[in-house]
Amino acid sequence: MSIRIQDGLLSLETKNTLYQIKVDEIGLLRHIYYGRKTKDDMSYLIRQADRGFSGNPYSKKEERRYSTDTLPQEYPTGGAGDYRTPALMAEAGNGSRTCELRFSEARQLQGKKKPEGLPGVRGNKKTAGLEIILRDEVCRLAVHLIYYVFEEQDVITRSVLIENEGDGTIVLNKAASMSIDFFCGAPREVIHFHGRHCMERIPERISIPQGGKLAVGSTRGTSSHHSNPFIILCNRNTTENEGDSWGCMLMYSGNHQEEIGADQTGNVRLVAGIHPDAFRWRLEKGECFQTPEAILSYSNNGLNGLSRNYHRIIREEVIRPQWRQGERPILLNSWEASYFDFDANSLINLAREAKTLGMDMLVLDDGWFGKRDDDTSGLGDWSANEKKLGCTLEELSEQIHGEGLKFGLWVEPEMISEDSDLYRAHPDWALTDPERQPVIGRSQMVLDLSRQDTQDYLYASLISILDRTRIEYIKWDFNRSMANVYSHALPADRQGETAHRFILGVYSLLERLLDRYPDLLIEGCSGGGGRFDAGMLYYTPQIWCSDDTDAIERLEIQRGTSYGYPLSTVGSHVSACPNHQTGRTVPLKTRGVVAQSGTFGYELNPALLSGEEKAEIRDQIKAYRRFYPILAQGDYYRLTEIREENDYAAWMIVSPDRREALVNLVMTHVRANSRFPYLRLQGLDPERLYRAEETGEVVSGAALMSGGYTYDQQNGDYPSIQMHWVSE
Ligand code: GLA
Numbered sequence: 001m002s003i004r005i006q007d008g009l010l011s012l013e014t015k016n017t018l019y020q021i022k023v024d025e026i027g028l029l030r031h032i033y034y035g036r037k038t039k040d041d042m043s044y045l046i047r048q049a050d051r052g053f054s055g056n057p058y059s060k061k062e063e064r065r066y067s068t069d070t071l072p073q074e075y076p077t078g079g080a081g082d083y084r085t086p087a088l089m090a091e092a093g094n095g096s097r098t099c100e101l102r103f104s105e106a107r108q109l110q111g112k113k114k115p116e117g118l119p120g121v122r123g124n125k126k127t128a129g130l131e132i133i134l135r136d137e138v139c140r141l142a143v144h145l146i147y148y149v150f151e152e153q154d155v156i157t158r159s160v161l162i163e164n165e166g167d168g169t170i171v172l173n174k175a176a177s178m179s180i181d182f183f184c185g186a187p188r189e190v191i192h193f194h195g196r197h198c199m200e201r202i203p204e205r206i207s208i209p210q211g212g213k214l215a216v217g218s219t220r221g222t223s224s225h226h227s228n229p230f231i232i233l234c235n236r237n238t239t240e241n242e243g244d245s246w247g248c249m250l251m252y253s254g255n256h257q258e259e260i261g262a263d264q265t266g267n268v269r270l271v272a273g274i275h276p277d278a279f280r281w282r283l284e285k286g287e288c289f290q291t292p293e294a295i296l297s298y299s300n301n302g303l304n305g306l307s308r309n310y311h312r313i314i315r316e317e318v319i320r321p322q323w324r325q326g327e328r329p330i331l332l333n334s335w336e337a338s339y340f341d342f343d344a345n346s347l348i349n350l351a352r353e354a355k356t357l358g359m360d361m362l363v364l365d366d367g368w369f370g371k372r373d374d375d376t377s378g379l380g381d382w383s384a385n386e387k388k389l390g391c392t393l394e395e396l397s398e399q400i401h402g403e404g405l406k407f408g409l410w411v412e413p414e415m416i417s418e419d420s421d422l423y424r425a426h427p428d429w430a431l432t433d434p435e436r437q438p439v440i441g442r443s444q445m446v447l448d449l450s451r452q453d454t455q456d457y458l459y460a461s462l463i464s465i466l467d468r469t470r471i472e473y474i475k476w477d478f479n480r481s482m483a484n485v486y487s488h489a490l491p492a493d494r495q496g497e498t499a500h501r502f503i504l505g506v507y508s509l510l511e512r513l514l515d516r517y518p519d520l521l522i523e524g525c526s527g528g529g530g531r532f533d534a535g536m537l538y539y540t541p542q543i544w545c546s547d548d549t550d551a552i553e554r555l556e557i558q559r560g561t562s563y564g565y566p567l568s569t570v571g572s573h574v575s576a577c578p579n580h581q582t583g584r585t586v587p588l589k590t591r592g593v594v595a596q597s598g599t600f601g602y603e604l605n606p607a608l609l610s611g612e613e614k615a616e617i618r619d620q621i622k623a624y625r626r627f628y629p630i631l632a633q634g635d636y637y638r639l640t641e642i643r644e645e646n647d648y649a650a651w652m653i654v655s656p657d658r659r660e661a662l663v664n665l666v667m668t669h670v671r672a673n674s675r676f677p678y679l680r681l682q683g684l685d686p687e688r689l690y691r692a693e694e695t696g697e698v699v700s701g702a703a704l705m706s707g708g709y710t711y712d713q714q715n716g717d718y719p720s721i722q723m724h725w726v727s728e
Contacts, residue, residue, distance in 0.1 A: 002128045002149040003108055009041055010106060012130060012147055014154040017298045018042070019147075021074050021132070026059055026066075027102030029074040029134060029145075031181045034246065036300050045184045046072065051264070055081040057100075072181035072267060075134065075145055075160065077101055078174075085213055085259045085271045087179035088160075092139040093168030101134035101143055112148055115159045116290045117504045119251055119538030122317045123148060140166025153313040159293040164283040172281040176273030177250060178294040186268040187233035187246060190260050191303075192216045193560055198548040198581060200225045200529040201560035208233070208268055213261025217275050221446070221482025221499055222253060222526055223533040229256040230533075230564040232306065233270060240638050241302040241682060247310060248272050249564055251318075252292035253535040254503035255279070278485065280496025295534060303563065304637050304682065311566035311636060318534055319569070322519060323541035327628055328568070329360035329406055329473065329521070330621055331601040336549065336575050338605065340367035340374055344390045344399070351403045353606035357614060358621040362400050363408035363475060363601075368393070370420060375479075376443040379415040380422030382461035397470045408473030408521075409465070413458045414506060415479065416447040422457075428488040429454050431498070441480030450501030451489045455509050466517055476510075476540060478526040503535075510539040523571055523599075532561065542571050542599040549575035549603055550582040551594040552718055555649040555666055558597060559638060567653070568632045572598030574620070576608070588613055590720040592620040593664050596631065597651065600624045627724070630655045630662055637682040639663075647671065654683040658701075659727040661690070665711065666720040680708035681725075690725040698728065 004011040008023035009032075020032040022043050033042035054069035057080070068082040078086035079098030090099045109131055112123025129148040135141065144161040158178040164170045190208050193201040194216065208214065216231070218224035229250035238245050248270060250256050255275035262268045273291055281289050295313060299305035315324060332354035334342060342364075351362040367373065368389065370381030384393035391399075397407040416423050416430050423430065423445070430445040432438040438445055447454050465471070487498040514520065524531060524540035528547035536543060546557045554572060561570055572595045577585040595601070600621075606614065624631075630653050639650040647669040654661045661684060665677060684690065684701030691698045699709070704725070711721060 002151050003130050005106055005108065005130075008103075009043065010130060010132065012149050012156055013037060014149060014151045014156065016300075017154050019156050019296075023103040024071075026057060028068065028071065029101070029103055029132065031072045031074045031183070034180060034182070034296075035244065035298055057081070070263070070265065070267075072183040073179070075101060075143060075179055076269075084263050084269050085261065086174065087176040087271050087273070088143065088162070089172070089174035089276065090136075090139060090141055091171040091173060093170070096139070099136050099139060099141065101136055104133045104135045104142070106130065106132045109146070109148075115293055117507065118290065118292050119507060119535050120159070120293045121148065121150065121155070121157050121251070121295060121313060123150065135165075139170055140164065141170060150313060150317060153316065154297055154299065154309045155313045156296045157293050158296060160291045162283065162289045164285055164287050167285050170283045172283060172289055174273075174276035174279065175281065175289055175291050176271045177291040178248065178273065178296065179269065179271045182233075182268040186262065186266060187244065188236050189234050189238070190214060191232040191234065191563070192258065193228035193230060193563065195225050195227075195560070197225050197527050197530065198546060199553065200532065200546050200557055201228050201563075202556065203560050203563060208260055208262050210262045210266070211264060213259050215257055215259045217255070217257030219255050219275050219277050221255060221485065221502065222478060222531045223256060223535070224481070225527070225530040228532065228564070229258070229272070231258040231260065231270070231272065232303065232563065233260065233268070234303065239302050240304045240641055243302050244300050245298070245303050245306040247295075247297045247306050247564070249295040249310060249534055250292055251295060251534040251538065252503070253506065253531050253533050255499055274500060278496060278499060281500070282494060282497070292535065307563050307638075308635055310564050314534060314537060315566050315568060315633070318537050319541040320514070320539070323521065327625070328542065328599045330358070330624065331361040331363050331408060331473070332359050332606070333363040333365055333475075333573060333601060333603045335365035336580055336603040340372070342367065343388060344396050347396065348399050348403065349607065350605065351400045351405050354602070355404050357606060357617050359405070359602065361406035361408050361473060363410065363473060364396075365410040365475065366412075366477075368409070377417045377419035379412055379417040379444050380420040380447065382411065382413070382458075382465065393465065394469045401470055406472040407470060408475065409471050410475045410477060411462070412477040412479060413462065413509070414447050414449055415444045417444050431482060431485055431487065433484045433486050434488065436484065439483035441483070444480055446480065446482050448487050448489065448498075448502070449505030449509065450487045450498050451505070455505050458509055459512055462513060463516060466520070471520070473521045473523065475523045475525055475544065478531055507535070507539070514539060525571070529557070529561070532565065537565070537569055542569050544571035545598060548581045549573060550579040550584050551586045551591040551666075552584060552668060553582060554594050555668065558594070559649065559651070562636060562638060562651070567597050567636060568599065570598035571601075573601040573603040574617075575602075576604040586718045587716070587720070588616050590666055590718050592616075592623075593666065593720045593722050596620070596624050596627065597653075597664065627662055630660055634662075635683050639679050639682065647674070648677050650679050652681060652683070658683065658685040658688070661725045663709075663723045663725065664720065667714045667718060670714055670716065670719070674713050676713060677711040678708055681705055684725075685727070689728040691728055693724040693726060695723070
């Protein structure tokens with residue numbers, strides 16, 4: 001039984017974890033415990049003290065040790081004497097911002113339900129859930145806390161449904177997806193993932209501030225390059241392989257915020273959800289608001305252990321079932337090969353080369369539609385530029401298929417260029433302030449997807465292409481941050497809903513398209529990894545990880561990404577050297593090793609390669625196909641710590657049966673008379689002997705994990721070593 005309800009004690013159990021909540025004597029819902037599994041009632045942990053300036057609810061006015069300001073809570077609200085970060089801020093019709101939620105009922109759920117209009121961890125009819133209803137009797141608000149348990153993956157999901165049960169309007173100024181108070185044994189450090197275009201998801205590990213808070217997130221309209229909706233809490237002594245860590249990942253692609261801080265007595269609160277800046281949602285009588293789902297996990301096997309939980313849940317329960325097994329196509333993308341400069345002949349030549357090298361698909365990137373020879377025009381006009389191509393899109397696709405390749409196409413549906421027929425016809429379809437000049441990004445504006453008519457227009461435009469043309473893959477891009485978030489279709493008092501309604505519009509459009517083309521593979525993209533989140537992964541099983549294709553830069557970007565997301569979701573390609581973003585030259589072998597740890601492909605013009613390079617690429621492709629089962633399904637381990645200053649980066653993937661492991665090491669700095677690179681392997685079977693295919697050495701799993709492995713000194717620019725250890 002993964003969920004137990006006993007005298008107000010609510011316990012959710014996964015294979016290795018326990019999550020516990022308790023209803024107290026005044027109906028306040030307390031968070032009791034989240035950590036390693038035990039069968040106990042953990043509420044003995046909570047102590048109370050009379051603390052100055054921490055007020056008492058009226059019914060407890062004689063009991064000064066009782067304060068909502070110091071007790072651990074499950075879904076804290078604003079205005080009622082808890083001065084820490086609230087999860088919910090509601091405004092009643094009379095302007096009052098006080099909200100006091102008290103327990104009303106709890107019931108078990110069977111069968112996973114997706115949050116309305118939003119993506120959710122999939123589950124099945126047997127997935128166990130818990131619904132707790134809290135009510136504020138004054139402003140007549142019902143708050144449904146909804147939990148589901150994914151036992152095998154050690155994951156608990158949370159989301160919140162807020163219902164107006166009264167007659168008046170209630171305005172939500174903040175509605176987080178989750179909150180947890182760590183009362184005892186609180187984590188002391190937080191890891192968040194910041195970044196920028198071309199350098200996404202850089203982990204920063206810092207102390208949790210005392211008496212204040214760290215708030216990270218995005219107000220860019222997308223989950224963003226700048227702050228991923230994933231956060232980890234851990235202890236000071238947690239390493240990659242040992243110690244406690246707690247993760248919270250939002251399944252959401254829009255504005256988000258993660259707030260973390262320690263209160264006056266050191267208790268730690270984490271609140272995560274839609275970013276409250278610019279969020280204001282009106283709930284009329286009988287209306288509901290549903291928050292995105294948060295995916296929580298705990299591991300006492302260090303950060304690698306936590307990452308493996310997230311990798312499993314994403315592979316097994318987030319991405320579309322048809323993409324869980326089976327190979328993804330190895331593709332050649334036209335972007336860095338020819339940018340906007342192509343026609344059907346040059347594309348067919350690319351396809352021919354790709355085929356002889358052993359690839360599966362040609363992807364035609366930006367520039368094939370409307371008037372689009374650079375990035376200043378054409379977005380919104382989704383019909384092929386036949387003059388530029390020299391043929392129709394259908395003919396081009398047939399010719400590419402005739403070469404034995406699949407065909408993929410780039411689109412950026414959520415945008416509109418000022419210089420486009422669409423904007424000339426419907427200027428009010430752009431997100432713009434009616435009385436100001438718009439903020440322009442990459443010469444474009446954002447199409448207002450909170451509107452049904454724009455969604456319908458895009459649906460009609462895209463199906464008119466997809467119905468007529470053989471297309472197996474779409475790259476779905478989004479190339480600017482939102483500004484002037486004003487919808488011409490919403491009244492003044494609902495403008496605070498635009499950003500979230502936009503994201504609901506994107507999800508709804510993707511849902512409709514995938515209903516019609518269930519086998520279409522969509523790769524998400526937002527100038528690389530600007531919308532790399534579990535919400536998009538629900539629809540797009542892979543996401544272009546970064547516009548920076550330099551293999552050495554990618555070591556950092558892909559390492560940061562690996563904390564939350566499995567290799568099978570990470571779009572990574574081998575590109576030409578000198579690299580177009582950094583000008584750096586890295587050996588083709590190293591570029592291959594790095595790109596292999598993701599959905600593999602190439603982003604270059606093969607006609608410009610030497611015969612030797614082409615032969616090496618053929619071998620890389622064969623190796624990728626051979627290692628695919630390990631790369632796509634195996635257990636991933638980072639072998640170098642965040643805080644270590646190494647001259648190399650290393651990671652390994654172990655097959656689910658632990659009979660094989662692929663160990664990768666890339667030198668980022670080669671020195672004269674250097675130390676020997678050294679690694680301690682992880683995840684092997686200590687009882688087995690493993691043979692290294694490359695050197696023939698035979699070493700036991702126990703030795704490789706406790707003694708480790710020493711490499712020879714390395715020379716040259718950015719050399720890499722890949723070793724395939726196979727059990728004897
Ligand atoms: C974005 C993408 C690139 C490419 C260009 C095309 O930057 O991340 O991969 O598709 O757009 O304009």
